[in-house]
Amino acid sequence: MADPNWRVRAAGPADADALSLVASATFLDTYAGSLDGSDMVEHCAAKNRPETFVAWASDPRDAVLLGEIIPGHAPVGYAVLTSTIDLPVPLEAGDIELRRIYSLSRMHGSGLGPALMQQAVDAAIQFGSRRILLGVWGENHRAHRFYERQGFTVIGTRQFRVGAVVHDDLVYARPV
Template sequence: MADSNWRVRAAGAADADALSLVASATFLDTYAGSLDGSDMVAHCAANNRPEKFAGWIADRSDAVTIAEIIPGFAPVGYAVLTSTVDLPVTPEPGDIELRRIYTLSRMRGSGLGPALMQHVLDDSARLSCRRILLGVWGENHRAHRFYERQGFTVVGTRQFRVGTVVHDDLVYARTVV
């Protein structure tokens, strides 16, 4: 999918380094000022390694999407769908977790977020999934509004640790049509 200044595509093995970079950049961009800086850096170092993205890309039951700016194709967003659901909900056959979906804040209003979500929906259907689940920080009201506009509803809560602090998250679900 493309627009005048960005494109969204399936990530390949060669994208693991770019995904690692954009994952840390978007996490810091999203939460700077809301979470402790040293906790954020430690979280990114532990969870955004290229090897983690390479594993998801290599797994045929997962799907990774990268968003790039045009011209130059620098990464500005991404999404990760994983067949391993790690949320405190009763799993149903055909569930998949939207583990991550982020864009840099400069991309707000560009249509990139909805385009990434459409790619997620298309990948979920391609993988024969019936329901997408995701967890989001309870204080991230911008994300709540985005997911609700995309047809997600709250189905539970969880606790999520970043560094030494445990945060309350909402768990959302949406049927794949």
């Protein structure tokens, strides 16, 4: 794609409010109509607090990326790569977790998703990681196709709570 109207950049603690906003917006955009609205609001309020992003962006073992529209720099996507792994699979030396990667649906097909993924892979390489792990809702078939195009394969499952409901997720991995 020539001359996209977006950019991806490393985010820092000062970006926490924008990250919190785009995290909730993309979660709602992705799952509205699939998950209970009150469960989604509760989940976003608990999981997408600015303090969470400050902690990730302040940790030298983590990478936080922000996708923005040009001009104006409105947040439209993000990714978070963490050294702390919260997945119930056997871990290997050099594992890192792609904790989150989302973009607003208006950005689908723009190349933003692959750009976020590539920068996450580049960060994993810089950290000396050997494998990236991630969890995704079992019913998010669009995400499954995206991850598989990016070289990920299913290595396990987990359960993930959103509000009052426990969902079945797939756990993916790919070498870096």
